[in-house]
Amino acid sequence: MFRAIAVRFLSKQAVSKVPERNYIPRRALMYVPGDDYKKINKAFGLDVDCIALDCEDGVALNKKDARSNIRAVLDQGKPQKKKNYDFGVRVNSIESGLCHQDLESCLTGRNLPDTVLFPKVEEGDHLKWFADEIRHLIKNNGKINLIIYIETARAFINLNEICKTAMQLSKRFNFIPSALVFGSDDFCANIGQRIHWKFCMHGKKLVLVAKAYNLQAIDMVYIEYKDLDGLKLQCEQGMRMGYTGKQVIHPGQVPVVQEAFLPTKYQIEWAEGLLKSFEEHQKSGKGAFSYRGSMIDMPTMKQAQNIMKLANLAE
Ligand SMILES: CCC(=O)SCCNC(=O)CCNC(=O)[C@H](O)C(C)(C)COP(=O)(O)OP(=O)(O)OC[C@H]1O[C@@H](n2cnc3c(N)ncnc32)[C@H](O)[C@@H]1OP(=O)(O)O
Numbered sequence: 275m276f277r278a279i280a281v282r283f284l285s286k287q288a289v290s291k292v293p294e295r296n297y298i299p300r301r302a303l304m305y306v307p308g309d310d311y312k313k314i315n316k317a318f319g320l321d322v323d324c325i326a327l328d329c330e331d332g333v334a335l336n337k338k339d340a341r342s343n344i345r346a347v348l349d350q351g352k353p354q355k356k357k358n359y360d361f362g363v364r365v366n367s368i369e370s371g372l373c374h375q376d377l378e379s380c381l382t383g384r385n386l387p388d389t390v391l392f393p394k395v396e397e398g399d400h401l402k403w404f405a406d407e408i409r410h411l412i413k414n415n416g417k418i419n420l421i422i423y424i425e426t427a428r429a430f431i432n433l434n435e436i437c438k439t440a441m442q443l444s445k446r447f448n449f450i451p452s453a454l455v456f457g458s459d460d461f462c463a464n465i466g467q468r469i470h471w472k473f474c475m476h477g478k479k480l481v482l483v484a485k486a487y488n489l490q491a492i493d494m495v496y497i498e499y500k501d502l503d504g505l506k507l508q509c510e511q512g513m514r515m516g517y518t519g520k521q522v523i524h525p526g527q528v529p530v531v532q533e534a535f536l537p538t539k540y541q542i543e544w545a546e547g548l549l550k551s552f553e554e555h556q557k558s559g560k561g562a563f564s565y566r567g568s569m570i571d572m573p574t575m576k577q578a579q580n581i582m583k584l585a586n587l588a589e
Pocket residue numbers: 305306307312313314316317328331332333459460495497499523524525
């Protein structure tokens with residue numbers, strides 16, 4: 275009998291799925307130094323999926339009162355644009371000793387940001403600290419999205435534990451885990467290296483774990499911001515790995531990244547034709563068939579569906 279209960283318990287565990295969440299596209303995640311009103315205003319005029327007002331590394335140590343500017347911007351209300359966008363705040367890390375003040379400033383005003391971007395998370399306990407902080411700060415059943423930065427060797431070792439803890443805590447606390455960011459510049463500093471685009475192995479691990487937890491995976495910053503060809507190439511590499519978006523630091527990078535993380539016209543046309551053909555073959559009782567020279571069955575049909583989902587999101 276115990277065995278039967280155990281088997282039933284295990285099979286229930288085995289089929290338990292990471293829940294689907296409301297999907298907010300974040301193809302380009304644009305940083306804007308929080309102490310710079312001019313840049314903040316500029317960012318609101320851009321067609322970009324995600325604006326992240328920064329308290330962290332884009333702000334000088336003697337300008338950390340940027341959090342008060344950000345509070346003032348939030349108090350004015352999120353500027354409306356033709357298309358909805360994600361409006362977030364990147365706070366300082368726990369280690370900096372500034373994180374509590376940043377959270378207090380941006381989560382206790384008139385309006386909440388959509389998202390908090392939490393850098394240098396290295397272990398599950400960092401998220402427990404975060405959950406406890408926001409529990410005291412956010413009032414009236416408010417909820418925020420959470421973006422977790424993976425940017426140290428310790429974070430990579432603890433990656434699964436970090437995501438698991440985030441999922442568990444989100445059931446009891448007022449945040450929704452939404453994405454992992456590969457902080458490759460900090461990662462290079464952490465491991466004593468310089469040429470970060472060689473670190474594909476870590477980037478791939480991040481994508482894999484993000485997918486396992488149904489999180490978005492946001493790729494590294496391309497700091498040579500005037501080199502748009504190089505940026506495009508790096509976007510394509512990232513997208514092929516499974517990244518869903520990329521961090522950007524300059525308005526000039528935005529259109530390149532927004533476009534690169536969309537399916538091409540050719541892919542859309544291929545997917546539409548395939549889905550139509552799949553349906554017809556299903557009706558005639560054929561699970562596998564030939565389409566434009568390739569064998570198609572259920573997994574390829576799901577890939578075509580993914581392409582159409584992405585194409586529709588950006589409309
Ligand atoms: C890698 C690790 C990280 O943590 S990345 C995140 C931290 N770093 C950042 O946030 C840096 C953000 N970017 C910047 O500060 C600037 O883009 C840097 C790289 C310094 C270049 O600035 P600047 O010399 O003004 O560029 P520019 O003259 O070509 O600018 C043209 C117009 O665009 C504006 N701009 C520039 N960057 C931003 C931005 N991030 N957000 C919003 N607006 C931006 C400039 O102010 C300038 O505006 P305008 O044409 O004069 O009206």
